[in-house]
Amino acid sequence: AQRVTQPEKLLSVFKGAPVELKCNYSYSGSPELFWYVQYSRQRLQLLLRHISRESIKGFTADLNKGETSFHLKKPFAQEEDSAMYYCALSGGSGSARQLTFGSGTQLTVLP
Amino acid sequence: NAGVTQTPKFRVLKTGQSMTLLCAQDMNHEYMYWYRQDPGMGLRLIHYSVGEGTTAKGEVPDGYNVSRLKKQNFLLGLESAAPSQTSVYFCASSVFGQGLAGGRSYNEQFFGPGTRLTVL
Numbered sequence: 001a002q003r004v005t006q007p008e009k010l011l012s013v014f015k016g017a018p019v020e021l022k023c024n025y026s027y028s029g030s031p032e033l034f035w036y037v038q039y040s041r042q043r044l045q046l047l048l049r050h051i052s053r054e055s056i057k058g059f060t061a062d063l064n065k066g067e068t069s070f071h072l073k074k075p076f077a078q079e080e081d082s083a084m085y086y087c088a089l090s091g092g093s094g095s096a097r098q099l100t101f102g103s104g105t106q107l108t109v110l111p
Numbered sequence: 112n113a114g115v116t117q118t119p120k121f122r123v124l125k126t127g128q129s130m131t132l133l134c135a136q137d138m139n140h141e142y143m144y145w146y147r148q149d150p151g152m153g154l155r156l157i158h159y160s161v162g163e164g165t166t167a168k169g170e171v172p173d174g175y176n177v178s179r180l181k182k183q184n185f186l187l188g189l190e191s192a193a194p195s196q197t198s199v200y201f202c203a204s205s206v207f208g209q210g211l212a213g214g215r216s217y218n219e220q221f222f223g224p225g226t227r228l229t230v231l
Contacts, residue, residue: 032218043201043223044203045222046219046221049219090218098156099154100156101154101155102153103152
C-alpha cells in the first residue's frame with residue numbers, strides 16, 4: 001500500500017523567511033512524487049514533479065529515498081505563496097497510475 | 112482550450128435526493144478521476160476511468176456511481192445523497208508523458224475547479 005504523510009496541517013512563516021513543507025511517503029517500489037498547490041478558491045495545479053528536478057516559483061523539492069521524504073523548500077517566502085500544498089505519490093504499474101495525496105499543509109506567509 | 116470543467120459549481124441536496132456531477136475535458140486525455148476533498152483528509156479517490164466505456168473503484172467508492180460513455184466526459188452520480196457526502200468534489204484527467212530522466216513516464220493530473228456539494 002502507498003501512503004503519503006504531511007505532518008503539519010498549518011504552517012506560518014514571515015515574508016522573507018525560509019519555508020519547508022514536509023512530506024514523507026511509504027511505497028515499496030520506485031515512486032513518482034509531486035507537489036500540488038491550491039490557492040484560495042482555485043483548482044489544484046501541479047507545482048513540482050520530482051522527475052523534472054525543476055524549480056518553480058522559487059520552490060524546490062528533492063526526493064530522498066533513504067529517508068522516504070520529498071520536502072518542499074523555498075529560501076525566501078512571499079505572501080503570494082500562501083496556499084494549501086499537497087504532496088502526492090504515483091506508484092504501481094497497470095493501466096492507470098493513481099495519485100495518493102497527503103492531507104495537505106496550509107501555508108500562511110505573514111507580512 | 113478550456114481544460115477540465117465541472118458542472119455544477121455548487122449544489123445543495125436533501126438527504127435521499129439524487130444528482131449527477133458532470134466533468135468534461137477537451138485535452139483528449141484517456142484517464143479521468145473523481146476525488147472528494149475533506150478537511151484534514153486531503154483528496155481521496157472515488158472512482159476513475161482508463162478510457163471510454165471503462166470505470167474502476169478508487170479508495171472511497173461507496174454511495175457513488177460513475178459512467179464514461181464518451182471519452183471527454185466522466186459523470187459522478189449520487190443515487191441517494193447522505194450528509195456524509197457533503198464535500199468538495201474534484202475531477203481530474205491525465206495523459207502519460209515522458210519525463211526528463213531517462214524517458215521515464217509520469218502521471219500529471221489536471222484538475223477541474225471543483226463542485227461544492229452540501230447534503231442536508
